[in-house]
Amino acid sequence: MSTEEQGGQKTAAATKIAPATGKLGVMVVGLGAVATTMIAGIEAVRRGLAKPIGSLTQMGTIRLGKRTDGNSPLIKDFVPLADLNDLVFTGWDIFADNVYESAAHAKVLDKETLDQLKPYLETIQPLPAVFDQYYVKRLHGTHVKKGKNKRDLANQVIADIQAFKKTVDRVVMIWAASTEIFIEPSAVHESIEAFEKGLENDDIGIAPSQIYAYAALSEGVPFANGAPNLTVDTRALIELSKRNAAPICGKDFKTGQTFMKTVLAPALKARMLGVSGWFSTNILGNRDGEVLDDPQSFKTKEESKLGSLDYIFQPELYPDLYQDLYHKIRINYYPPRGDDKEAWDNIDIFGWMGYPMQIKVNFLCRDSILAAPIALDLVLFLDLAKRTPSLRSIGIQEWLSFYLKSPQTAAGLYPEHDLFIQSMKLKNTLRHIMGADLITHLGLEYYD
Numbered sequence: 001m002s003t004e005e006q007g008g009q010k011t012a013a014a015t016k017i018a019p020a021t022g023k024l025g026v027m028v029v030g031l032g033a034v035a036t037t038m039i040a041g042i043e044a045v046r047r048g049l050a051k052p053i054g055s056l057t058q059m060g061t062i063r064l065g066k067r068t069d070g071n072s073p074l075i076k077d078f079v080p081l082a083d084l085n086d087l088v089f090t091g092w093d094i095f096a097d098n099v100y101e102s103a104a105h106a107k108v109l110d111k112e113t114l115d116q117l118k119p120y121l122e123t124i125q126p127l128p129a130v131f132d133q134y135y136v137k138r139l140h141g142t143h144v145k146k147g148k149n150k151r152d153l154a155n156q157v158i159a160d161i162q163a164f165k166k167t168v169d170r171v172v173m174i175w176a177a178s179t180e181i182f183i184e185p186s187a188v189h190e191s192i193e194a195f196e197k198g199l200e201n202d203d204i205g206i207a208p209s210q211i212y213a214y215a216a217l218s219e220g221v222p223f224a225n226g227a228p229n230l231t232v233d234t235r236a237l238i239e240l241s242k243r244n245a246a247p248i249c250g251k252d253f254k255t256g257q258t259f260m261k262t263v264l265a266p267a268l269k270a271r272m273l274g275v276s277g278w279f280s281t282n283i284l285g286n287r288d289g290e291v292l293d294d295p296q297s298f299k300t301k302e303e304s305k306l307g308s309l310d311y312i313f314q315p316e317l318y319p320d321l322y323q324d325l326y327h328k329i330r331i332n333y334y335p336p337r338g339d340d341k342e343a344w345d346n347i348d349i350f351g352w353m354g355y356p357m358q359i360k361v362n363f364l365c366r367d368s369i370l371a372a373p374i375a376l377d378l379v380l381f382l383d384l385a386k387r388t389p390s391l392r393s394i395g396i397q398e399w400l401s402f403y404l405k406s407p408q409t410a411a412g413l414y415p416e417h418d419l420f421i422q423s424m425k426l427k428n429t430l431r432h433i434m435g436a437d438l439i440t441h442l443g444l445e446y447y448d
């Protein structure tokens, strides 16, 4: 009596997920454009001034059972997620501006909206940051911690976390700070012991983002990486994540151009259309754009953005269609646009008998408007993972790839970039942890 559309893959009875009662403390590293847009937006939603558009956890539904059952509850009614009213924010930044001042500086939200939220936003003051200009060349931090070595700095972040824990019931940390320079994994990232020794020795391979992540994971706090930095994508921190039941995910919020890429490329591949070139360029003028104007930070971003097409097209399986694909990405810092990025894609494709065609995409987006709901969803889902016995100790939460440009996976696994496969994976994971039938879309039973 297998219900084939549901795959007959009923999973083990729902593992006991702890309820989302009490306050969820959100520690945000970097209170810049994305973070302040997220916090201001959540407060606006809480006060009935806005709708949480773009947030799957708040607006999305999930089908349960057969298509004929008509049972599609809201995701937040199906899985126990923290309520927006229970979120409490704190964070770190290298500038002392409070969230209102920082949001005003970012110029993502209009002044009228910000002024309505001002009394609340002003209460969130950044803690002094762990910062080293070696890792973000274009910024000069003034609100930074001092310590005798990286171990001392990690201990200071741990003390911040412990103090915050006293005021809330659970804590999640998210990196929404600037993109660091490109760092490759080295010996110091090989094991927890090597990493801890590296903290003592001020090893150059340990960037500030890794100091925050180490502190979070040491405290059993889940950690999401919204930037393309290496951060938790190392053996040492994955091990620490598993050891302390602190789920992790990364890297790099999938917001604008890569979001479109991971929709269009699977469509072209599904139709077996060839692609000879994909040229992507962007102009943006926010602080993120300024940081990415530095070649070493750009390299980190470029690596993150480049990966998706190769994995989606699988040129090794389809040499006739994709082996000669020329993929180029440019990001140009152009101050007049602020956060209102403009992205152009020119895609040279070919069809039947090799005849060429072109697709042009011109996406006038708002970076932080797209990123804010992603950051919110990652926070809520990581907190869910932490409360879910079958997820909390597995380390990387690959089911959250949906939100990320360069998804982290277990060693030896290639990342899944296709947005619709990612979406199916996410929803099936939710069905799985709740003991509901998985949905495979086979659906033969309707024709018995």
Ligand SMILES: NC(=O)c1ccc[n+]([C@@H]2O[C@H](COP(=O)([O-])OP(=O)(O)OC[C@H]3O[C@@H](n4cnc5c(N)ncnc54)[C@H](O)[C@@H]3O)[C@@H](O)[C@H]2O)c1
Pocket (backbone or CB within 6 Å): 029, 030, 031, 032, 033, 034, 035, 092, 093, 094, 095, 106, 129, 130, 131, 132, 136, 139, 175, 176, 177, 178, 179, 180, 208, 209, 226, 227, 228, 252, 253, 254, 255, 256, 286, 287, 288, 366, 367, 368, 370, 371
């Ligand atoms: N907006 C998007 O669409 C998007 C998409 C993908 C990734 N990202 C990434 O998210 C991050 C944030 O983007 P944004 O637009 O908010 O940038 P932003 O420059 O407005 O904000 C980053 C903040 O981090 C602070 N900061 C830098 N180093 C820090 C440190 N070591 N500790 C604490 N704070 C630190 C900066 O002072 C700044 O306030 C960037 O890395 C960006 O690449 C953004």
